[in-house]
Amino acid sequence: MNHVPSNSRGTLTFVSSKAEIGEDLRSLNPIGGKQRVRLMLTCLVDSFFGEVGIASVRVLEHAGCEVLFDKDQTCCGQPPFNSGDWTAARQAAGFTMRALLEHPEPVVAPSGSCSAMVREGYPMLYEGMHHPLVFELSEFLVHQLKISEWKVTVKTLPARRKIALHRACHGRAIGLKDEQAMLVSSLPWIEMMEFGQQEQCCGFGGAFCATHNSISAGIGMEKLHNIVDSGAEEIVSGDMGCLLHLNGLIKRHKIPLRTRHFAELLAEGIA
Amino acid sequence: MPKGKKPSVEAFARGVTAETTKSVRAASKSKTESRIPTLEIAFHDVEGARTQAAQIKEFVLDNISSLLVQLEAKCKMNGIQVHWAKDAESARNLIARLCEEAAPVGSTIVKAKSMATEEIHLNEHLIEKGYEVVETDLGEYVIQIDHDTPSHLVTPIIHKNKRQVAESFSREGLGPYTESPEELAAQARRHLRDRFKEAKIGISGINFAIAQSGRLVLVENEGNNRLSTTAPDTHIAVMGLEKILPSEGDLPLFLRLLAGSATGQRMTVYVHMISGPRRKDENDGPSNVHLVILDNGRTKVLNGPYREILRCIRCGACLNVCPVYRQVSGHAYGHVYSGPLGAVLAPALEGVEQLPDVAKASTLCGSCEEVCPVKIPIPRMLLQLREEAVRKGVLKEPIPWSMFVFGATSGLRWRTGLKLLPMSKMAQHPMKNGWTEFRDLPEKQGRDFRKWWNGRS
Numbered sequence: 187m188n189h190v191p192s193n194s195r196g197t198l199t200f201v202s203s204k205a206e207i208g209e210d211l212r213s214l215n216p217i218g219g220k221q222r223v224r225l226m227l228t229c230l231v232d233s234f235f236g237e238v239g240i241a242s243v244r245v246l247e248h249a250g251c252e253v254l255f256d257k258d259q260t261c262c263g264q265p266p267f268n269s270g271d272w273t274a275a276r277q278a279a280g281f282t283m284r285a286l287l288e289h290p291e292p293v294v295a296p297s298g299s300c301s302a303m304v305r306e307g308y309p310m311l312y313e314g315m316h317h318p319l320v321f322e323l324s325e326f327l328v329h330q331l332k333i334s335e336w337k338v339t340v341k342t343l344p345a346r347r348k349i350a351l352h353r354a355c356h357g358r359a360i361g362l363k364d365e366q367a368m369l370v371s372s373l374p375w376i377e378m379m380e381f382g383q384q385e386q387c388c389g390f391g392g393a394f395c396a397t398h399n400s401i402s403a404g405i406g407m408e409k410l411h412n413i414v415d416s417g418a419e420e421i422v423s424g425d426m427g428c429l430l431h432l433n434g435l436i437k438r439h440k441i442p443l444r445t446r447h448f449a450e451l452l453a454e455g456i457a
Numbered sequence: 458m459p460k461g462k463k464p465s466v467e468a469f470a471r472g473v474t475a476e477t478t479k480s481v482r483a484a485s486k487s488k489t490e491s492r493i494p495t496l497e498i499a500f501h502d503v504e505g506a507r508t509q510a511a512q513i514k515e516f517v518l519d520n521i522s523s524l525l526v527q528l529e530a531k532c533k534m535n536g537i538q539v540h541w542a543k544d545a546e547s548a549r550n551l552i553a554r555l556c557e558e559a560a561p562v563g564s565t566i567v568k569a570k571s572m573a574t575e576e577i578h579l580n581e582h583l584i585e586k587g588y589e590v591v592e593t594d595l596g597e598y599v600i601q602i603d604h605d606t607p608s609h610l611v612t613p614i615i616h617k618n619k620r621q622v623a624e625s626f627s628r629e630g631l632g633p634y635t636e637s638p639e640e641l642a643a644q645a646r647r648h649l650r651d652r653f654k655e656a657k658i659g660i661s662g663i664n665f666a667i668a669q670s671g672r673l674v675l676v677e678n679e680g681n682n683r684l685s686t687t688a689p690d691t692h693i694a695v696m697g698l699e700k701i702l703p704s705e706g707d708l709p710l711f712l713r714l715l716a717g718s719a720t721g722q723r724m725t726v727y728v729h730m731i732s733g734p735r736r737k738d739e740n741d742g743p744s745n746v747h748l749v750i751l752d753n754g755r756t757k758v759l760n761g762p763y764r765e766i767l768r769c770i771r772c773g774a775c776l777n778v779c780p781v782y783r784q785v786s787g788h789a790y791g792h793v794y795s796g797p798l799g800a801v802l803a804p805a806l807e808g809v810e811q812l813p814d815v816a817k818a819s820t821l822c823g824s825c826e827e828v829c830p831v832k833i834p835i836p837r838m839l840l841q842l843r844e845e846a847v848r849k850g851v852l853k854e855p856i857p858w859s860m861f862v863f864g865a866t867s868g869l870r871w872r873t874g875l876k877l878l879p880m881s882k883m884a885q886h887p888m889k890n891g892w893t894e895f896r897d898l899p900e901k902q903g904r905d906f907r908k909w910w911n912g913r914s
Binding site: 227229231232233234235236237238239240243255257258259260261263265266267268269270271272274275277278280281285307310355356358359383385386387389390391392393394395396397398399400401402403404405408430431433434435437438 | 466467470471478482486780781783784785817818819820821822823824826827836837840841843844845846847848852854855856858859861862864865866867868871872875878887888889890891892894895896897898899900901902903904905906907908909910
């Protein structure tokens with residue numbers, strides 16, 4: 187049977203619709219104090235990309251937040267969920283809710299995919315559940331903290347460079363639009379390049395990239411060719427899943443591209 | 458389609474040539490790119506139009522029984538003979554009987570493009586009965602002479618290029634070898650004109666059946682539907698039972714959404730509204746019009762978790778935008794219905810046991826839902842199909858998620874696992890070969906977050 191974790195402390199921050207998120211947050215924001223947020227590190231950042239987590243903390247602190255980190259957090263359960271093993275997914279989701287979500291503070295993740303899992307996937311695992319208050323990082327900065335331009339405090343700006351921003355698909359599920367593009371394009375040392383088939387998926391798809399590997403690699407290579415053609419030297423995205431997969435292709439085929447999370451770019455501007 | 462073990466989408470994909478992928482990608486891309494500008498001309502509020510269309514189709518699904526009764530009554534008043542077919546076999550037998558009543562075995566039957574007849578594998582059946590069946594849509598004609606199957610709902614030969622069509626035409630002796638699309642179309646036209654003249658029966662699908670008026674609506678760009686449905690003395694139209702619209706007033710919305718979503722056209726070249734057989738004072742048109750309403754699993758879908766897929770108006774926009782479809786073409790899905798639509802509709806109609814793995818052939822990127830003119834939540838249903846397949850044990854999951862979850866349900870076990878991660882390069886992992894065939898293994902980059910966090914506090 188579906189088990190919705192208990193609400194014994196009365197501090198579950200579940201809201202009933204996307205539209206209400208802004209409203210709820212205002213009531214959580216202590217007047218005059220710092221906005222406290224909990225970092226959802228995500229399993230990929232935890233395993234491979236520590237710098238993205240570090241950059242996320244620095245970015246949130248620079249934006250005026252106090253960041254809390256729950257050390258017991260693991261994985262949101264999306265891998266088994268997408269693979270159809272919802273029994274396993276419910277166990278991971280239940281654990282994540284207890285470890286991370288049963289607090290009054292909003293949770294911020296440097297990932298549209300993990301945010302989408304918690305907000306859209308958990309209500310599929312637990313019928314009738316309202317989605318928890320989890321935000322993707324750019325969504326939180328732009329819509330909750332009302333930041334549209336990144337405040338650069340470094341004295342010497344990094345060297346100018348051309349990047350391609352890959353809009354990770356799972357942002358669609360939580361209604362992300364151009365939040366990441368807006369923040370990144372406000373960095374004076376970054377030139378954002380247009381490229382072909384910009385909206386198309388990179389072919390990662392979670393376990394899909396291993397179970398359907400020739401399809402996944404074919405889609406990924408099309409993306410990389412389009413980006414190389416644009417003259418960009420770096421792929422920037424908001425989801426490390428896309429970049430993990432693209433980076434594997436880049437290394438195998440010795441393609442002259444680097445991958446970065448957009449939080450790392452924002453952190454470059456912090457003194 | 459012959460039953461038997463079908464290759465998985467991934468296995469099929471490995472045999473797809475670069476030439477095919479190039480054709481499919483180019484056509485899909487151009488249709489996707491013209492879609493939005495066209496819809497924005499057609500509607501002040503594209504989003505609102507899609508919502509309205511979705512709601513109308515939901516109304517249809519909610520009231521399908523009474524709308525079908527209404528449609529039947531209105532069609533009969535118009536002189537259209539209505540028949541019901543519960544499955545593919547009874548539909549084939551019924552249509553064969555109607556053909557036998559209309560014209561002797563050996564007669565020519567002209568066909569307008571119809572996915573419903575593809576679904577029930579009608580052509581093979583009628584040819585077996587001794588009829589000469591001629592597909593008259595240019596793409597479907599190429600499919601027929603090549604003994605191929607359609608790889609797209611709207612553009613059946615999206616997987617072929619000009620050269621391949623030219624070779625087929627030249628092989629069939631339709632005229633001198635040419636790769637000019639205009640010349641090729643002219644050759645097909647000359648050949649098909651005679652078929653239209655001799656045909657005794659025309660078979661078509663339909664795009665919309667209007668319950669309010671009993672009118673059948675067909676859209677097309679080539680004119681072959683008009684000839685197929687008016688030149689022969691008998692017209693047989695085949696529709697899936699969900700193809701109903703409540704009223705004529707719904708047509709402007711749906712005609713523009715369909716044309717814009719399918720081919721980036723503001724309106725198709727032809728829109729036919731068939732209101733029955735030739736009247737006494739009319740010179741043209743068939744003496745008999747039959748409408749075959751097909752269930753073939755739809756009632757079951759209507760009452761199950763994949764009900765919203767029955768909103769589909771077969772525009773193919775989800776195929777055009779899908780990165781997987783673009784890579785593998787429609788044939789990879791092993792069913793008449795391919796792409797994101799097919800990955801839901803095919804197993805929904807036939808049972809997840811028959812097609813357990815097509816729902817897995819998706820990155821869940823969500824672009825299908827984003828372009829769908831009737832807002833079908835395709836990614837959600839792909840997830841539900843995966844869940845159903847795993848729960849019923851018809852899909853062997855290569856990754857032992859219970860082990861992963863054992864690690865993910867304890868902070869201590871998780872952190873221990875993280876420490877062991879650098880050693881996992883040597884270990885065998887169910888995803889490893891799939892990953893490393895085309896990619897290098899990931900390596901830990903930069904500092905470790907947890908070490909950094911512990912160090913600062």
